Amino acid sequence: MYEQMVTARYYEERLQEEYLVGKQPAFDISAGPIPGELHLAAGHESSGIGVCMHLRDDDTVTAPHRPHHIAIAKGVDLKKMTAEIFGRKTGLCKGKGGHMHLFDPEVNFACSGIIAQGCPPAVGAAMAAQKRNTDSVAVAFLGEGAIDQGGFLESLNLAAVHDLPVVFVVEDNDWAISMPKDRVTDVKDGSQRAQGFDMPGERIDSDDAVAVYEAAEKAIMRARDGNGPTLLEVQVHRRMGHFMGDAEAYRPEADVERAKMRDSIERLADDLRTAGVGDDELDEIRERAHERVDEAIDWAKEQPEPDPSEAYEDVFKNPPAQATTDGGEE
Numbered sequence: 001m002y003e004q005m006v007t008a009r010y011y012e013e014r015l016q017e018e019y020l021v022g023k024q025p026a027f028d029i030s031a032g033p034i035p036g037e038l039h040l041a042a043g044h045e046s047s048g049i050g051v052c053m054h055l056r057d058d059d060t061v062t063a064p065h066r067p068h069h070i071a072i073a074k075g076v077d078l079k080k081m082t083a084e085i086f087g088r089k090t091g092l093c094k095g096k097g098g099h100m101h102l103f104d105p106e107v108n109f110a111c112s113g114i115i116a117q118g119c120p121p122a123v124g125a126a127m128a129a130q131k132r133n134t135d136s137v138a139v140a141f142l143g144e145g146a147i148d149q150g151g152f153l154e155s156l157n158l159a160a161v162h163d164l165p166v167v168f169v170v171e172d173n174d175w176a177i178s179m180p181k182d183r184v185t186d187v188k189d190g191s192q193r194a195q196g197f198d199m200p201g202e203r204i205d206s207d208d209a210v211a212v213y214e215a216a217e218k219a220i221m222r223a224r225d226g227n228g229p230t231l232l233e234v235q236v237h238r239r240m241g242h243f244m245g246d247a248e249a250y251r252p253e254a255d256v257e258r259a260k261m262r263d264s265i266e267r268l269a270d271d272l273r274t275a276g277v278g279d280d281e282l283d284e285i286r287e288r289a290h291e292r293v294d295e296a297i298d299w300a301k302e303q304p305e306p307d308p309s310e311a312y313e314d315v316f317k318n319p320p321a322q323a324t325t326d327g328g329e330e
């Protein structure tokens, strides 16, 4: 778990550096090696990793717009994922999706920029698993800012009424862009929503990745054993802005500091030290993780850009006439 968490954190730090290349001085979002928006998940590691440690390749995961830690934990190919983020031809989606549209059928992982959008497809995957009599499960991750979305609430209902093998994981980082949680809901504990659908709900209120791991184990085993869905809410922290380039003028400095103080990775490292793991071993793990990330980023940066003539391929099932490369002659 520690290795995965360190990998995810360092990945975000490296992407942060790469993203800023060429974007200054007037912050041009389309310039540089990573074009478009970038939402980094530093501070969310305990949730993605604590949950996905229990999953197999044939289990499905849907993630929101802040997906990298979850994708890494689900086993998405780091090189192809990085190439996708850099908009390269050898990326997971041939460079056409970017960081919010990572799709990897090898390990059944998808994410989307539309919040709560992953819930219905996760329910669909769980229904398919149930109908095929397999013991695979689905997990839908979403932010606390998405828990009033109809798609989420309808998914909870469908999952409960059909006893589907699905787990919903709300990553509560207290913010939805510039909107603090207490301005959109009076319900402090989002897992209470489970009661309205007659399913178990649990909130993990600490920065303890092991507590997440244990709660997720219960929920995923329950799903695998055919006993239906669970809703988990995990308190995480947004260590960075909502997206790269967010000046966070709306956010009190003390809140940023608090987020940085409560670091689940440091906590896990302390727990490991207490359990007798030496600093040498922790350093070794960190070095291995850094090497893997650096290698993936170096590889991605050397990959070719997609050919403009392929822009419409894989985008439309039945391309409209104007969406052909010759300007609509056919």
Ligand SMILES: Cc1ncc(C[n+]2csc(CCOP(=O)(O)OP(=O)(O)O)c2C)c(N)n1
Binding pocket: 065, 066, 113, 114, 115, 142, 143, 144, 145, 146, 173, 175, 176, 177, 242
């Ligand atoms: C349906 C929909 N409405 C609005 C948006 C714009 N939007 C993008 S991220 C976001 C806030 C998400 O907050 P939260 O779910 O808490 O996730 P976090 O960014 O904190 O990880 C919003 C409103 C969107 N992407 N999709």
Ligand SMILES: [Mg+2]
Binding pocket: 143, 144, 145, 171, 172, 173, 174, 175, 176, 177
């Ligand atoms: Mg949030």
